[in-house]
Amino acid sequence: MNEDLALLSSGDPSLIITNRRVEVFVFRTELAEDKIQWLSTFLSDYELQKALSYRFPPRARCFKVTRGVLRGILSGIIGVHPCRIPFEYGPDGKPFIPDNAGLIPLCFNLTHCSNYGAVGVAGPKIPLGIDMEMADPRRPYMDIARRYFTPQEVQELEGAVSSDREKMFYRIWTRKEAYVKARGLGMAVSLGRVRVSGDDKPRLIDDPDLPRGEESLWRMVDLPIKDPDYYGALCFFGRGSPMEQIFHRLNF
Numbered sequence: 001m002n003e004d005l006a007l008l009s010s011g012d013p014s015l016i017i018t019n020r021r022v023e024v025f026v027f028r029t030e031l032a033e034d035k036i037q038w039l040s041t042f043l044s045d046y047e048l049q050k051a052l053s054y055r056f057p058p059r060a061r062c063f064k065v066t067r068g069v070l071r072g073i074l075s076g077i078i079g080v081h082p083c084r085i086p087f088e089y090g091p092d093g094k095p096f097i098p099d100n101a102g103l104i105p106l107c108f109n110l111t112h113c114s115n116y117g118a119v120g121v122a123g124p125k126i127p128l129g130i131d132m133e134m135a136d137p138r139r140p141y142m143d144i145a146r147r148y149f150t151p152q153e154v155q156e157l158e159g160a161v162s163s164d165r166e167k168m169f170y171r172i173w174t175r176k177e178a179y180v181k182a183r184g185l186g187m188a189v190s191l192g193r194v195r196v197s198g199d200d201k202p203r204l205i206d207d208p209d210l211p212r213g214e215e216s217l218w219r220m221v222d223l224p225i226k227d228p229d230y231y232g233a234l235c236f237f238g239r240g241s242p243m244e245q246i247f248h249r250l251n252f
Helices: 005-012 033-040 045-054 059-078 141-148 151-158 161-182
Strands: 022-026 107-113 116-122 126-135 204-207 218-222 228-239 244-250
Touching: 005 045, 005 059, 022 059, 022 228, 033 059, 045 059, 059 107, 107 161, 116 126, 116 228, 141 151, 141 161, 151 161, 161 218, 161 228
Parallel strands: 022 244, 107 126
Antiparallel strands: 022 116, 107 116, 126 228, 218 228
């Protein structure tokens, strides 16, 4: 068992979650079958049944890996066996630890796309969202933008140099999704109302549903994914002093 698998089985004493820190873990989801089976022992009965419901084996394996890694990370922080961590689910399907569970009510979110997954974890009352997308040259991204982006974002894309347009699209897309996941909002309803930046300075520009001036309290960070075909973003609520973001790359 390598060091990162050992981290999931025994915890990492350096993972001390505070209200001034967000931990992000990026990992590959393509693993050997014995490692997937080991991570499956971390899942709840409900999750095991859900994995069986997937028609395509690669999606089932990805689900097992992502949920297993999430539960392993949470277990190392709160000191409960991974499969015994109780999850409840919001209207959008986002899992959370209920307040009455008697555990540290950590805030967390996860995402997976093709061969990669990511998990973000923060302290109580720090809502966060994380998203990852793989670039696909066949994707009609301008058509998608005109359907889900704000008019200002579409105009920004149309005015960009053609060689930069795809990168800008995925920056906007992942930042939007990370934000609406952090808020627990429905994707189709919210994406077209929320405006984010498409340049190299991730930020929320406007959400008409927020109180005036609150946009600046929502922080955005692009994920440092080394694979050039992947884009990702983290969004979290950072009231007060700056919050530290710690990025981990897990190698199983």
